[in-house]
Amino acid sequence: MAVTPWQFKFFDVSQVKLPDDESAFLAEPGNTTSVVSGSGSIFVGSADGVVRILSQAFKVVRAFQAHDAGAITYMKQVEGTALLVTIAEDLSNEPVLKVWALDKLEKKTGIPRCQSTLPIQNGRKQFPISAFAALDDLSQLAVGFANGAVTVVRGDLIHDRGARQRTVFESEEPITGIEFREGNITTLYIATTARIMTLVISGRGQGQPAKSLDEYGCGRDCIAVDKTTRDVVVGRNDAIYYYGQHGRGPPYTYEGEKKMVSTYKDYVVIVAPPKSNAMPRSNPLRAFGVGAADDAFNTSTFTLLNTELRYVAHQEQLTSQVQHIISEWGDLFIFTIEGKIFRYHEKPFAQKLDMLYQRNLYVLAINLAQKAGLDASQQNVILRKFGDYLYSKQDYDTAMQQYLKAIDNTEPSQVIRKFLDTQRIHNLIEYLEELHDHHKATSDHTTLLLNCYAKLKDVDKLEEFIKSPDDLKFDLDTAISMCRQGGYYDQAAFLARKHGEHELVVDVLIEDSKRYAEALAYIWRLEPEVAYFNLMKYATVLLQQIPRDTTQLFIDYYTAVFQPKKDAIVIPTAPSSGGGMGMGLGVASSAVQNLAALLPLPYMNTNALASPPTGEQKSTMSQAQIIEQTSDEPAPEYKVPKPRTAFSAFVDHPQEFIVFLEACINSDNLREDDKVDLYTTLFEMYLHSASSKKDGERQAWENKARKLVEKKDIPIDTSNVLLLSHLSDFRDGAILVREQQGLHFDIFRSYTATNDTQGAIRALRKYGPEEPALYPAALAYFTSSPEILAEAGDELDSVLKKIDEDGLMAPLQVIQTLSTNGVATMGMVKSYLSATIERERVEIATNRRTIETFRADTESKKTELQNLNTKPVVFQAARCKVCNKALELPVVHFLCKHSFHQSCLSTDEDVRDAEVECPICSGQNATVKAIRRAQIESAERHDLFADALRRSRDGFAVISEWFGRGVMGVEGKD
Structure with missing residues (x-):
């Protein structure tokens, strides 16, 4: 490389x-024979055996005579300690190695203490040392000589506990370098002018001969150790x-x-x-x-x-x-x-970067920053500069790669502006996608990315973007909105479903895709509270498009039996032939199939109901279908809303509304406080349906309304029934209500008000025995006009007979009623009048005889009272009425002709004779006194007299009764 x-x-x-001090010796050529550094100091060995320690200002802070003979050719300072190793060579003697403790001074001389001194052996051969190395703990040291020999010293040199030396390597070439490599094993690297050797001196493999690592050696001082990698x-x-x-x-x-x-x-x-x-x-x-x-x-x-x-x-x-x-x-x-x-x-690193920027060496700058351990933000600055440079050279693809690497610390708008050109839209898409992957995208970025997909009509990319299995990395509302605006309704619905935005899913399916059946199927698979919200929001349109299924969903929810539907994937194990598998899969509705193809359903059981496909069955995967699973689990608990909340949804759907109301009324979970609304509304809907039908259908709906009202204990307010019946011209409703309330007279009057004679006759026959006042009213109605009289027929005679038998009207009142309209003739009432007159005559005669009898009795009583007060009374009783023994004095006789022994009366001595009463007649006398006392008291209660007179239909009889009580009697006179 x-x-x-x-x-x-x-x-x-x-x-x-x-x-200008002792450090000046450094400027003299030949004085310095070895130099090492460590622990914040520089150590200089000289040809005269003196070690000088220099500070950071290069001032000699200490100097001491380390060796008396020879030049100090090699030194090692153990980093982090005060230990210093020196080696002095004198060709006439063996090299001498010393270990110094710089922090321990001898009291006499003031120089550091020498921990140990050791002559280094080379088989008694006088050759100069050409290489030296030591471990940091000074447990092993290696010395290479110009004759090709390597001596290893082992021992505790720090505490001078003895050391052993052994020549571990010999060669014909001189040793040019020695280095230790520590690890699980300690390896000594030996370099000669012709080859590189390795020798394990500690750990596994120790004692084996040196191995040749390379057939080429190196020059003296051309070998070193990388302290970072230890290579x-x-x-x-x-x-x-x-x-x-x-x-x-x-x-x-x-x-x-x-x-x-x-x-x-x-x-x-x-x-x-x-x-x-x-x-x-x-x-x-x-x-x-x-x-x-x-x-x-x-x-x-x-x-x-x-x-x-x-x-x-x-x-x-x-x-x-x-x-x-x-x-x-x-x-x-x-x-x-x-x-x-x-x-x-x-x-400084910044200056180095500037130098690299000037030469456009951005790759090296990035590598240098990574090597230096700069944080990501600083590295991204370099990447941005590199991207800007490549962009200026029109290398857009490579420039974008740099911007992508620096995306975490780059203002997106700076990059986006550069790639807004249509020809670079692919680069822009790449950057926007990376923004979303790093969760740094805003709603504007999402909008722009989706617009780019739409511009390229790249549906696959759009699908990949929204169906990413990772966490949400974009603004959900923006993405859904853009998909809907661009006509990607399926993607919008999928995105909303994936992130639990059920309302948006339903909204897209209904408002955009017009997939009403799929929307209802989705609602049916939601949790009760969420399903209710979406059902109420879109109830009108769902009832318009799929009334039957929507009504059933309403019924399930409002009768507390709603249970989210669950589905399962069915994979046929063999191709269906004839009807076998096809019949089994036919239970899945097309709406559920379409919905499952569009987006993952809630409560989807991904475990196939059939065996998983293997081998040749893999081809049937595409035939997988979705079926609804039946569940024996109880319906989840949820707060059932009042049925009234659903009424508005059925405004334009009366038939579905009736089905819903009937189901709610028949539900076992119906609350008492909801019955009034349900029954009243159902009664209204029956009448509404009847009003829009004719003949037989109308009669059928009215019969339903009638049966509903006729039920016992129905919680319908009578005023509502009356009002609804009146508005719908449903007379039976008003009649039924009045009948239930006992308003029989009102029922009869409702028939007479409409001149419904037959209805009035039916009401009279049905309610007359319980309501006698109907007969006088019927008499007046039947004789109100010739037509009604003719229609009533023989019913008039029945009414007159009932009035006569029960005495419901006085004959005079009957005559006055019949003569009011001049419709009835004497022939119609001849028999009634004859019977009445004859009965009155008999009654008058009877009353006269009764009067004569009472008058005779009264005169007899007056005479008897007169005789008792004026004539003596003869007592002829011989026995006591109490003990039935013969009377013996003293005896007590009463004017009532009863006699008693005085001892049998049991009266107190202090009771006066006038106060003693006959024991036999005392009870009757007390009754008479009580009656008289009540008459006297009631005679003074004028309010009772007026009330009785007001309530009675026969005022003369009341006056006569009160006269009999003595109301007109003289005060104070019995």
Whole structure:
């Protein structure tokens, strides 16, 4: 994978100005032999064995003599600790390794404490160290020598508890680099001038010989570790190679000799001499570093390379050779052999983006932003700029792809305006669809998208849009409205059903599609409350189009037996032949079939009633039909509305209205407070139907009305019956009401008012025994005109006979009534008059005899009273009326001729003799006294006299009675 020719100046370079103190030694060439960084400091080892610690200002904060002999050629600072490892070499002796605790100072000398000292063995061979690596816990260290040997040191060097050394690798080529790769196993990567080897030194596979990873080696200092991925980076003249856990990865072509390779953040740091001075790659001495002295007089190339994104972040020519590369405080530092230090500070990300924008490198900018971990909103800014750039180049499709990626942080109107042209409508549709997928669409966006579909007549796209199985991603009302406006009624209904907008479903089916049967079938499958709302809203049109089924739905709902219908999919298991399966599926109505094809029904049971199709049965899937399932479940509970609420729906449908009313009345769930409305309205509808019919049909409806009123305990207000009967000219209704109320006289009068003589005769015969006053009225009616008299016939004699027998009228009153109109003749009443006169004569004679008898009795009583007051009375009784014994003195005699022993009377001693009464006659005397007392009291009650006189038809008899009570008697006289 070749690195692109993109080169940028992403780093600001500045030379570090050293302070005028001990740091000045850095400026002297040859003083610095090793440099490392870590824990916020820079550590510099010198040829005289001194370690100097520099601060961020490059001031020496501490210096100590680490080794007495030899130059410090290698160091390692353990990040996050105060531990420092130093190695000093003296060719006359073995290299010495020391571990220092920088935070622990010796009291006598004030220098850091040396935790351990260890001479590094190389089989007693005096060869310089060419590579060094150590684990962060210092449990293992590896030292490579120029003779091709690698020594591994194991032990607790931090606490000086001893260490073991072993030569783990030997080769004929010198060691050019060593790196550890930690993981489940710890692997030591060994680089020579000719090959790359791996050696497991900890974990599974430990103890096995080194394995060859690559047959090509690398130069000294051309191997490093990527701290992010822990992969080993190797720089060769042809490319940059990465070695991971599974071997070598893809190379990144970057040709040119490489003197030093290091890593910094996401970059590979490469130092290369000029190509003109480069030696052939096959020269092992050059690879090992021989010839570096010649390079001191030549320039070198310093490059920061991003291998992942394949661009050069910085490149420059240095007049002096690079000796050390370190990174600390977020910056990269290089030390030259001339003692100069250069700082490389990465520019802010915004500046880097500006540089990329200037060169229209938007793809790289996007990749760079993703690598840097910018949030989505910042990345989308780049994508928008990229889209604008592509749009300006008329690459509309690719531009749209960028806008789609940045859709979450882009103002949609900015993009939509660009693609409103008809030629770019497909791009616009793509953007609008993505807006809906991201739930960022407004009602205007939905409208625009649906308009685009309509403009292209792309029904498939429209179907896909509205039938998306995901959550609602657009404005529902807008989508439905646009579908209806565009004539896509099926889609509008489906959309409304999918999202539970039942009212809209019914509205579309009725108002737009004119599918009345399907609408009713849908309503019948809704929950009771929802079904009621839609039924009442569209009752008029449904009754107009499908009266029978709509009426049945009304009946079910208002009689509390409504139950949402449920359906099932039936898949025939074999092709129907003749009538077998066809007969079974015929129960599904065409409306339900059409509705199921249009949209998913509520309460749809997707489990087939038949076995699922397999094999050759798959072809029958298209024959699947929908049938209504019968259910034994009880009807759901819901509040049944008052029947009156449905009356207005049946205004123009009287026959259906009657069916509805009759069903409600016959329902077991009818409430008492609804009966009045139902019976009254049904009575009215019967009369209404009768008024529009003739002859037999009219009579049939009137009979229904009559039977309804004749029922016992019907809750119809009589005034309503009378009013309705009058308005409909239904006389029987008024008659029935008056009959139920006992208004027999009114019934008779209604017949006479219309000169219905036969009706009057029937009423007289039916009600006369209970209402005697009808006979005098009948007498007056029958003699009111010659026609009526002729029509009445012999009924007049019957009336006169009844009046005479029951004494309903005085003879004089009868004569006066008959003579009023001069219609009746003497011949008609001769027999009546003769009988009446004879009866009166007999009665007069009888009364005279009675008077004479009463007069004689009165005179006799007066004489007796006179004798008692003026003549003596002889008592002849011999026995006591109480004890029936012979009378013996003392004896008490009463004027009533009753005698008693005084002892038998049981009277108190203090009772006067005048107050003693005969025990036998005392009861009769008390009655007479009470009657007399009542007469005296009533004689003073003039109001009672007037009331009796007012209520009586025979006033003379009343006056005579009150005279008999003594009303005219003298006050105070018995």
